[in-house]
Every structure is written in C-alpha cells, then in structure tokens.
Amino acid sequence: MSDNSDCLSVTCQASPNIALIKYWGKRNEELILPDNDSLSITLDLGELHSDTTVSTSSSMTCDTFYFDGIQQTKLSKRMQKVLDEVRRRAKNDQIKFVEIRSHNTFPASSGLASSASAYASLAIALTKLFNLENPQSTAAYLARIGSGSAVRSVYGGFVRWSSEGECLSSCIYPVEHWPELRLIILIFNSSKKPVSSTDAMQRTRETSTLFQARLSTVNDKIEKLIQAIKIKDFNTFAKIVMMDSSQFHAVCMDTYPPVIYLNEQSKHLIDLVHAFNKTDENETMKVAYTFDAGPNPFCFIREEHADEFLSLLKHFYPSNNDNDNVHKQVSNIDGNFSSINLPIMANALERIVLTKIGSGPKII
Template sequence: MSNDIDYRSVTCQASPNIALIKYWGKRNEELILPDNDSLSITLDLNDMHSYTTVSTSSSMICDTFYFDDIQQTKLSERMKKVLQEVRRRAKDNKIKFVEIRSHNSFPASSGLASSASAYASLAIALTNLFQLDNPQSTAAYLARIGSGSAIRSIYGGFVRWSSENECLSSCIYPAEHWSELRIIILIFNSSKKPVSSTDAMQRTRETSTLFQARLSTINDKINKLIEAIKIKDFNTFAKITMMDSSQFHAVCMDTYPPVIYLNDQSKHLIDLVHVYNQMDGNQIIKVAYTFDAGPNPFCFIRQEHVDEFLSLLKYFYPTMNDDVHKHVSNVNEKFSSINLPIMSNVLERIVLTKIGTGPKIIS
C-alpha cells in the first residue's frame, strides 16, 4: 500500500465464461470484431475467477504488471492497447501510470477461458478507477480489445455477443433463470496449449474451406438455443451445444496446418458421455459437453444427475490424488457394463460449479 496522497486502487473479481456457440474468427484484428455472434454461460465467481487490482499515483514512473506476484518483464501489446484507450478516455491527465496485479484461481492458457476473466476484471477495474463515462459499455469495449471473449464476462448468466454494429454483449437470461443447471469441468491438461487462439483463428480464416459453411449456420443455432434456454429444454440445449463444439473442432482440423486441441482423454470423454446418455434406453439426455480451444471438457448437467455423473467419472478416471474425486463417496458398479477403457491418473482436477451472476468490485 502506497503512502502517496493521490494513491488510488480498485480491485475487481470476474469469472470466465464458457461458449455454447463458439466465437471463432475476427473480421477486424485490431478492434477484435468477431465474424459471428456467440452465446455463453458465465461461471460462478466462487469456483473460478480472475482477481485484479489496479492502482495509480503520481509517483509511478511506468506501467507495471504482476501476475501471481511475479513482475512481468513487459506488458503485452493488447494490455498496452487497453491502457492507451483508458488514457484517451480519462479526464484526469495528471496520473499517467498504473500498477496491475492479477491472479487466477485456475490454470491459464489451457483452454479454460482465463483471458476472458482476466481482461474483464482488468477492464472493470480500470473503468472504475478512472471513473470513465458510460461504465458498462466502456468496460465491455476495453475487455473486447484485450481479449474478444472477455466482453461476455462483463455480464452474468447467459450472454450473447453480437457481431453487428458496435459488437456489444448483453445478458439474455440471468443466472437465476436456470438455477438447477450445473457445470462440471474436467481438467485433463493444465499446460499451455500449443497454438494460441489468436494464431489459430487467423490460420482458420486463411485456410479452412469449412469456415464459411460454419458461419452460415450460427445465427439459426443461436436462436434455437435461446428458445431452448427460455423453456429449459435440456435435450435441445445439450444437442445444439455438443454439435457446435464438434463443428468448431472440425473447422480447427480443417485448418492448414491443422489445429488440434483435443487429446485422447478428450475423445474418451466424448464417447463416455454419449454411452452414458444412452444407458437407460430412453431419450433423456443427462449431460452435454463442450470444448473450447483446449483439451478440457465443460459438462452441463442438471442438479438431479450430478452425483451419478461424478460417480461415473470416478469409475473411468481413477487417480491417486484423493482431492480430484472429493465430491464422490461411492462408485456405482453398473458402469462396468460400459465398454470403454478405464484411464487412470489422467485427471488433474474436477471443478463443480454453476452459472454465475457476474463480476464484482471487491474494493
């Protein structure tokens, strides 16, 4: 804490969002204007979040950035761009520099949307610190030019990011609308992914023959998904979400050279979900998956099926780490009828969470 008389500080907490219909491709790289609309769920702050403190005073001689209390040697170009825009909009021209301290409660750069929560928390903190005009739309703009999908983490609940006009995001339904929906995140690999989303998107736009075909289906899928969310039709919700995930990764594979985010564990989970959904011989889908640009699945499930699905995960992904399956006591032996291999010690962590209500100013 500084003793400077003009020292000011704001801390914001924001959570990642998980795209049900993916954003993939930018028609404007500089302003991060998306090629298509996207639809997402913002996660609960208590389970996954970025925590960012931004401070300023006249005694600071340069911008500094600390991640997990380690000073970074330089600011990224996107962070510089965000700060440049803040200075352009700020009314207080005397204070020129900031100190940014940020950390995540979950792994970064591994397909878990860490950049979305990081830039959302940064954007909101900066907007409040410098008391910028039109705070919500300003924070959304700053978040977007930092990391496109961060614009969706400005809100809680179900969020749509438009590709039209000013490309703003909006809350379609609040978290309370579908309060029994749960999200189970399986972290198979927390390592940094081999190809960044930014590089992969550009490569896709330049080389994929399936890319334009995917764009032509997006709005129809979003409209159908919004209707399913409205009436809480989980079967339709699940089917559209899983099919868009598969289509997104097919486009990545169609890129040259191909971008491959899914690993053997990802593919195993896909097979496991479909077999599990068919076990009871009825038409009720119990669980749905989606994968962002990484190998780690996000599974959507209603509260009534959570315990059984967690038991299934413990059966097929046993591990020596007792913390991984801490939510499970017993394993149902009926899963032995599933003809898939058991994969031991491949699961690093399970996060059980729900839909979040959005960012929060801490101080």
C-alpha cells in the same frame, strides 16, 4: 475504491465464461470484431476467477504489470492497448500510469478461458478507477479489445456477444433463470496449448474452407439455443452445444496446418458422455460437453443427475493416489455402468471442478 495518500486503487474479480456457441474468427484484428455472434455462460466466482487490482499515483513513471506477484518485463500489446484506450477516455489527465496486479485461481493458456476473466476484471477495474462514462459498455469495449471472449465475462448469466453494430455483449438470461444447471469441468491437461486461440483463428480464416460453411449455420443455432434455454429444454440445449463444439474442432482440423486441441482423453470423454446418455430409458439427455481451445471438457448437467455422473467419472477415471483431491467431492453412489464398453483411464484427471452459472464480476 481505496485511496491511500494520492494512490487510488480498485480490485475486481471476474470469472471465465464458457462458450455454448463459439466465437472463432475476427473481421477486424485491431478492434477484435468477431465474424459471428456467440453465446456463453459466465461461471460462478466461487471456483475459477481472476483477481485484478489496478492502482495509479502521481509518482508512477511507467505502466507495470505483476502476474502472480512477479513483475513482468513488459506489458503485452493487448494490455498496452487497453491502457492507452483508458487514458484516451479518462477526463482526469493527471492520471498517467497504472500498476496492474493479477492472479488466476486456475491455469492460464490451457483452454479454460483465462484471457476472458483476466481482461474482464482488468476492464471493469480500470473503468471504475478512472471513473469512465457509460461504465458497462465502456468495460465491455475495453475487455473486448483485450481478448474477444472477455466481452462476455463482463456480465453474469447467459450472455450473447453480437457481431454487428458496436459488437458489445448483453445478458440474455440472468443467473436465476436456470438454477439447476451445473458445470463439471474435467482438467485432463493444464499445460499451455500448442497454438494460441488468437493465432489459430487467424490461420483458420486464411486456410479453412469449412469456416465459411460454419458461419452460415451460427445464427440459426443461436436462435434455437436461446429458445431451448428459455424453456429449459435440456435435450435440445445439449445437442446444439455438443454439435457446435464438434463443428468448431472440425474447423480447427480443417485449418492448414491443422490445429488439434483435443487429445485421447477428450475423445474418451465424448464417447463416455454419449454412452451415458444412451443409458437413460426415456432417452433423456443427462450430460452435454463442450471444449474450448484445449483438451479439457466443460460438462453441463442438471443437479438431479450430477451425483450419478460423478460416480461414472470416478469409475472411468480412477485415481491411484489416495491423497489426491480429484475425487474428493465425488459421492459414493455406486452406479451400474456395465453396459458401457469403454476402457478405464486411470490417473487421467488432474482436477475436477464443480461449479455453476454466476452472477458476474464484482468489485472487492
């Protein structure tokens, strides 16, 4: 915490988390209580993160929010709700107003979980600034009322968000548990999604008949997935994760009017991953994908297969721009992909992010 005259300030850095079993549906909109448990991996802070600085001083006359250095005309209802809850819990009632400055290293609102890293960093920074009691559970509560999925970014490693009791999150395995696991994020399209997750999940609840069927499958999937993670069984892990992603998008399609987040490139990548997995003579899965509310896949892979998969991506998604950095990390291994009968999609990728599981947020 920095203290300049009577101005106190705290900065927190947090990363997005990627849901392995998706959260979709709220039984209480105001408190953001989910319909189902969900499970995620928190990303390493290295590539994708939100940095949020919160400050307070006696001279402030209102709450202010700067996003990427630009002052916003007003705070969102969610942000205001978080600040009001903090003031309610704070012992020091001299502290009246807060200035928030936040920046993401990646595009917001495009299905890359920006609201998760944003609200987790905000919640942790506020908890520290106001010296709130029970800091971990308080930060989780504040993050959750900002954006449901943010409750999982408060912790590192593999995280479960419970839909029962206090509806808080907990780390089920720390970052060290499965160090060879890597994430390759393919950014096909970073534009703003057509329907926000908040609106879409409400619409699903009101109209989808598949939604209830999905809910009845989630707990069983979570238990099986936890067991697969425990013994690092990638085959089972991959199948459960890909099937939950597809089920979530099927539910979005069953929503009326339908919500379609996947695009042509997403469908191509799905076919590519299955074709690539089939090339293994032992039928061992090498890659798994999942998509949040957007067209950009998060691919899970063990380190030993990462180079081959990257060369596959270079083959199927070549870039015509010599100066671009999309493939700059890609090794020059030439794989033989002649058995994969899929079209080549030139210039499909805006960016590739290579990352791994992270240890959670930090105060900086």
